[in-house]
Amino acid sequence: MNVIRAVIVDDEELARQVVHEMLLPHPEVEVVAECANGFEAVKAVAELNPDLLFLDVQMPKLDGFEVLELIGPDVAVVFLTAYDQYALRAFEVHAVDYLLKPFDAVRFDAALERAKERLGTKMPPPSELAAAARAPSQYLERIVVRDGPKVDIIPCERLDYAEAQDDYVLLRSQGKNYLKQETISNLETSLDPARFVRIHRSYIVNLERIAKIEPYTKDSRVAVLGDGTKLPVSRSGYARLKELLGEG
Amino acid sequence: MHPILADPRKLALYLAAWIPLVLLLAGVLASTGDFTWIQAGELMVPLGGIYAFVCLSAWYLCRFLPLRTSAIFYLLVTVNAAAGVSSLIWAGAIGWAMASGLGLEPQYLRERPILFGAGFLLFDLAAAFHYALMAFETSRQAQARAMQASILAREAELRALKAQIDPHFLFNSLNSISALTASDPAKAREMCVLLSDFLRSSLKMGDRERIPLGEELALARSFLAIQHIRFGSRLEVEEEVAEGAAGCLVPPLLLQPLVENAVTHGVATRVEGSSIRIAISRAGERVAIRVENTFDKDARRGRGGVGLANVRKRLEVCYGDAASMEVREIGDRFRVDVRFPAEATGVAAQRRPEEEETK
Numbered sequence: 201m202n203v204i205r206a207v208i209v210d211d212e213e214l215a216r217q218v219v220h221e222m223l224l225p226h227p228e229v230e231v232v233a234e235c236a237n238g239f240e241a242v243k244a245v246a247e248l249n250p251d252l253l254f255l256d257v258q259m260p261k262l263d264g265f266e267v268l269e270l271i272g273p274d275v276a277v278v279f280l281t282a283y284d285q286y287a288l289r290a291f292e293v294h295a296v297d298y299l300l301k302p303f304d305a306v307r308f309d310a311a312l313e314r315a316k317e318r319l320g321t322k323m324p325p326p327s328e329l330a331a332a333a334r335a336p337s338q339y340l341e342r343i344v345v346r347d348g349p350k351v352d353i354i355p356c357e358r359l360d361y362a363e364a365q366d367d368y369v370l371l372r373s374q375g376k377n378y379l380k381q382e383t384i385s386n387l388e389t390s391l392d393p394a395r396f397v398r399i400h401r402s403y404i405v406n407l408e409r410i411a412k413i414e415p416y417t418k419d420s421r422v423a424v425l426g427d428g429t430k431l432p433v434s435r436s437g438y439a440r441l442k443e444l445l446g447e448g
Numbered sequence: 449m450h451p452i453l454a455d456p457r458k459l460a461l462y463l464a465a466w467i468p469l470v471l472l473l474a475g476v477l478a479s480t481g482d483f484t485w486i487q488a489g490e491l492m493v494p495l496g497g498i499y500a501f502v503c504l505s506a507w508y509l510c511r512f513l514p515l516r517t518s519a520i521f522y523l524l525v526t527v528n529a530a531a532g533v534s535s536l537i538w539a540g541a542i543g544w545a546m547a548s549g550l551g552l553e554p555q556y557l558r559e560r561p562i563l564f565g566a567g568f569l570l571f572d573l574a575a576a577f578h579y580a581l582m583a584f585e586t587s588r589q590a591q592a593r594a595m596q597a598s599i600l601a602r603e604a605e606l607r608a609l610k611a612q613i614d615p616h617f618l619f620n621s622l623n624s625i626s627a628l629t630a631s632d633p634a635k636a637r638e639m640c641v642l643l644s645d646f647l648r649s650s651l652k653m654g655d656r657e658r659i660p661l662g663e664e665l666a667l668a669r670s671f672l673a674i675q676h677i678r679f680g681s682r683l684e685v686e687e688e689v690a691e692g693a694a695g696c697l698v699p700p701l702l703l704q705p706l707v708e709n710a711v712t713h714g715v716a717t718r719v720e721g722s723s724i725r726i727a728i729s730r731a732g733e734r735v736a737i738r739v740e741n742t743f744d745k746d747a748r749r750g751r752g753g754v755g756l757a758n759v760r761k762r763l764e765v766c767y768g769d770a771a772s773m774e775v776r777e778i779g780d781r782f783r784v785d786v787r788f789p790a791e792a793t794g795v796a797a798q799r800r801p802e803e804e805e806t807k
Contacts, residue, residue, distance in 0.1 A: 211716075211719075212620065212623075212624065212678055212679065213680060214623070214624040214627035214628065214677075214678065215620070215623055215624070215627065217627045217630075217631060218623065218626055218627040221627070221630050221631075236719065237719045239719075258616065258716070260716060260717045260718050260719050260744065261717075261719055261744070282615070282616050282618075282619035282620045282623065283615040283616050283618075283619050284616075300619075301619050301620060301622070301623035301626075302619070302622045302623040302625070302626035303626075
């Protein structure tokens with residue numbers, strides 16, 4: 201029998217204990233780590249490469265969705281949550297396995313069974329799942345980025361701009377560059393449209409960072425940021441800017 | 449819209465009430481000897497029917513001249529003038545035309561004053577009837593409004609209560625109990641009791657206007673005891689209650705939301721846990737409550753703010769400008785200060801909760 205290597209992530213010890221207990225009749229599942237927060241979870245996944253994650257949604261530091269964004273879609277995840285209507289809707293929409301606390305052995309076994317069937321298949325795109333789990337008209341407050349085992353948290357107000365680079369976005373914040381696997385369009389929809397503008401096919405900028413807009417060629421302009429960085433502004437990007445700044 | 453014309457059932461009732469009136473008028477005409485019963489009937493049934501509808505117009509007059517606000521003399525003159533005019537048209541013109549059609553013109557002209565008088569009287573009666581109807585409608589509407597207001601108030605209360613008992617807290621606590629049933633049944637039972645105590649007292653507090661601060665503190669303590677089982681050593685609580693402060697009267701659910709906020713934004717956001725400090729002091733005529741907790745500055749705000757906003761609103765409603773609430777972040781500490789006038793510890797304050805229940 202193939203051993204399924206599992207990690208339990210929950211900030212409450214008693215909650216981890218329940219999952220442990222429910223796994224007792226399933227010798228094919230081996231718990232290789234227990235984590236009390238999102239950082240530990242990201243580290244454990246990187247180091248232990250488990251097959252299955254029992255992941256609490258509400259945790260300090262990094263929540264379940266952020267953990268998923270950081271570990272990527274290759275590990276099967278069963279989410280655990282007490283009450284979160286938006287998260288539940290996201291799980292339903294994306295057909296992700298989840299357990300509502302408290303749960304009994306019957307429900308647990310059913311979730312485990314489904315998760316087993318899905319082992320090896322990819323999870324839905326994490327950022328899409330996270331976006332679906334946000335309350336309507338709620339925007340991203342911070343962006344999580346992983347660099348090897350290191351996790352960086354960028355509060356959105358400290359993001360200067362984002363630049364599309366193939367399947368990645370380059371995020372510029374406080375003089376440093378971060379790479380995140382996400383499309384720029386996806387990032388655009390997660391950010392507060394009152395504070396961030398897509399000025400170009402490849403660029404999103406933090407409105408507060410723009411010092412001035414200068415003409416470049418006949419049809420295009422450049423945005424000059426406070427630190428002197430110049431970013432191209434397309435015609436439609438300029439129209440969006442003008443609309444946002446009220447004809448500025 | 450006319451209340452009688454708009455409702456077919458009311459209209460049918462109204463017309464039915466006219467049947468005896470019409471018969472009476474026909475009887476009066478027959479008794480003069482000028483008409484046979486048949487002739488009187490032939491004339492009066494359609495004529496009376498028409499007048500039944502004419503009298504409905506009194507409603508517009510009544511609405512234009514509400515009883516309460518109109519000068520009584522002006523009202524009497526207007527209503528009687530309207531009665532005179534409509535009766536004149538009815539008995540003088542319409543009745544005459546109809547009588548001529550039936551070949552009863554000479555008799556009719558002789559008895560016309562009777563019909564004129566009857567028409568005048570009937571119109572006045574109709575006006576009185578409409579005034580009564582309007583008064584009835586108004587009181588019914590007022591009743592409905594009062595009922596709706598009380599339903600709304602009740603709903604608001606329920607909403608407030610629902611907001612009070614955080615579903616996260618409830619389900620996570622139940623999950624802890626579920627975990628303990630296997631590992632530590634005695635502790636599981638203890639937590640069941642704590643949770644029940646907490647829910648019972650929160651439910652009971654909703655409909656009281658003021659409670660002793662001590663009771664509020666007891667609620668917060670049972671809440672913290674539950675959270676302590678959930679979070680273990682991650683949650684530390686310090687308490688400092690000045691003598692004599694516990695007896696002061698406060699609006700219910702004033703302290704509890706502050707403590708709840710401290711937990712959800714403190715210990716629940718910090719890996720290393722958090723300490724909560726509750727300090728209650730009394731300086732002369734004022735009570736000061738301070739709830740302080742360590743928190744993670746990078747944590748997202750999330751569900752926060754609702755509890756604090758509720759407390760602020762409650763303070764405003766209860767004390768107006770006499771109360772204040774201050775929220776501050778000092779380094780990694782989150783501090784809420786609430787100050788309000790100390791209310792005399794009357795009989796209510798000394799009454800024990802047990803007695804409250806038997807009331």
